[in-house]
Amino acid sequence: MAKVPVQFTLNGSEKAEFIDSGTTLLNALRDKVGDTSPKGGCHQGTCGACSVIIDGELRLSCLTLAETCNGTAITTTSGLAEGGVLQPLQRAFLDTFATQCGFCTPGMIMAAKVLLDHTPNPSRDEVVEALSGNICRCTGYEPIIQAVLTAARANSQNAA
Amino acid sequence: MALALQTFATVKDANAALKAQGTRYLGGGTLVVRAANEGDVSVSGLVRSTDPALSAIAVAGGKARIGASVTMAAIARHPGLAILAKAARAVGGPAIRNMATVGGNLFAPAPYGDFAVALLALDATVGTEDGETPIGTFLAGRDRSRAIVTSVSFTLPKTDGFRFLKVSRVKPKGVSVLSIAAVVEQAADGTVSSARIALGCMADRPLRAKAAEKALLGRTLDPDGIAAALTAATEGIAPITDPIASAWYRAEVLPVHLGRLLLS
Numbered sequence: 001m002a003k004v005p006v007q008f009t010l011n012g013s014e015k016a017e018f019i020d021s022g023t024t025l026l027n028a029l030r031d032k033v034g035d036t037s038p039k040g041g042c043h044q045g046t047c048g049a050c051s052v053i054i055d056g057e058l059r060l061s062c063l064t065l066a067e068t069c070n071g072t073a074i075t076t077t078s079g080l081a082e083g084g085v086l087q088p089l090q091r092a093f094l095d096t097f098a099t100q101c102g103f104c105t106p107g108m109i110m111a112a113k114v115l116l117d118h119t120p121n122p123s124r125d126e127v128v129e130a131l132s133g134n135i136c137r138c139t140g141y142e143p144i145i146q147a148v149l150t151a152a153r154a155n156s157q158n159a160a
Numbered sequence: 161m162a163l164a165l166q167t168f169a170t171v172k173d174a175n176a177a178l179k180a181q182g183t184r185y186l187g188g189g190t191l192v193v194r195a196a197n198e199g200d201v202s203v204s205g206l207v208r209s210t211d212p213a214l215s216a217i218a219v220a221g222g223k224a225r226i227g228a229s230v231t232m233a234a235i236a237r238h239p240g241l242a243i244l245a246k247a248a249r250a251v252g253g254p255a256i257r258n259m260a261t262v263g264g265n266l267f268a269p270a271p272y273g274d275f276a277v278a279l280l281a282l283d284a285t286v287g288t289e290d291g292e293t294p295i296g297t298f299l300a301g302r303d304r305s306r307a308i309v310t311s312v313s314f315t316l317p318k319t320d321g322f323r324f325l326k327v328s329r330v331k332p333k334g335v336s337v338l339s340i341a342a343v344v345e346q347a348a349d350g351t352v353s354s355a356r357i358a359l360g361c362m363a364d365r366p367l368r369a370k371a372a373e374k375a376l377l378g379r380t381l382d383p384d385g386i387a388a389a390l391t392a393a394t395e396g397i398a399p400i401t402d403p404i405a406s407a408w409y410r411a412e413v414l415p416v417h418l419g420r421l422l423l424s
Contacts, residue, residue, distance in 0.1 A: 022163025045194055045252070045259075060259065062193075064189055111254065111255070129332050132253045132254070132332045
């Protein structure tokens with residue numbers, strides 16, 4: 001089958017690949033580009049482990065075809081740390097023990113990042129709503145909710 | 161198996177390409193890519209159209225026209241469609257709502273398709289290149305439908321005239337036990353002058369509760385007034401059984417939830 005070209009910005013750097021038509025963005029990112037931070041969980045749109053941010057919107061990379069992302073700007077969790085220094089959101093996940101097996105974490109962080117980008121000081125209900133498409137089987141969610149609220153407080157203190 | 165995706169600028173060209181066997185239309189991907197990921201080998205090719213009209217929302221003169229590619233998130237945040245925000249937010253989690261389209265929701269099998277339940281209660285019409293079809297007729301024939309849906313149109317109900325309820329076991333996001341949408345108009349004396357009630361999960365696709373609608377006419381919205389409608393609500397239903405709930409359970413709780421919605 002003929003390959004199709006795709007070109008997008010991933011975490012600030014230009015990427016161009018030839019892929020099989022119909023390849024999901026998840027597979028293109030993991031197998032072609034080499035960014036394994038989005039995880040393949042259910043491949044059904046149920047678990048949220050593959051969540052990425054495309055042009056500022058949270059999307060599921062397992063249900064998105066890579067060739068529909070031409071010209072977009074994609075953010076994944078692997079693009080957050082700068083020079084090995086974790087972002088406050090990532091640091092908060094570690095500090096509050098919001099990561100156990102870690103499989104859901106990149107998706108959780110993407111969902112939380114979109115929330116904090118639009119709502120720097122969310123209520124607990126807003127955090128729960130923002131994470132509602134992401135499943136975690138380890139933590140019972142409470143540490144994750146606390147991590148996002150902690151990161152929000154840290155952000156607002158830095159801004160003040 | 162790889163899927164070949166063809167992208168067309170116009171709906172007309174996409175409709176022509178969709179005639180090939182094994183092709184399906186790609187909207188937000190939450191149904192068709194999901195099916196392909198699950199191993200549905202009947203899907204071998206995907207077709208989509210980037211026609212900007214498919215993504216337009218027009219609200220004017222008490223009527224709304226929503227392009228088929230408009231997402232649930234776009235409906236939920238549109239100021240002219242505030243009355244439908246609850247129904248749009250009932251679909252999936254935040255990421256799914258950024259992807260799932262109003263056109264796709266018309267094809268979502270139960271227990272999905274909560275927004276289509278709202279559209280059925282609103283007496284929407286479904287637009288294709290062949291013209292407009294009443295939503296009830298469209299839903300009944302959706303398995304054989306090949307023309308790309310381009311829009312849904314409906315008259316906006318009065319603010320207090322539209323009611324919507326989705327019941328799920330997990331909050332805030334969970335698969336439907338059932339969903340109910342109702343457009344109820346009352347005369348000056350408080351009696352019901354017209355009622356349209358649509359049910360989700362009570363068949364493989366959204367269903368009108370016609371017997372309950374009839375039983376509401378001329379009655380008032382109080383426990384005595386709605387009693388006959390609640391008894392009639394289960395007439396003609398064939399609820400689905402899935403890991404969320406059995407058909408028996410869904411039938412048992414339908415009158416309870418319909419009662420709460422009508423009295424709310």
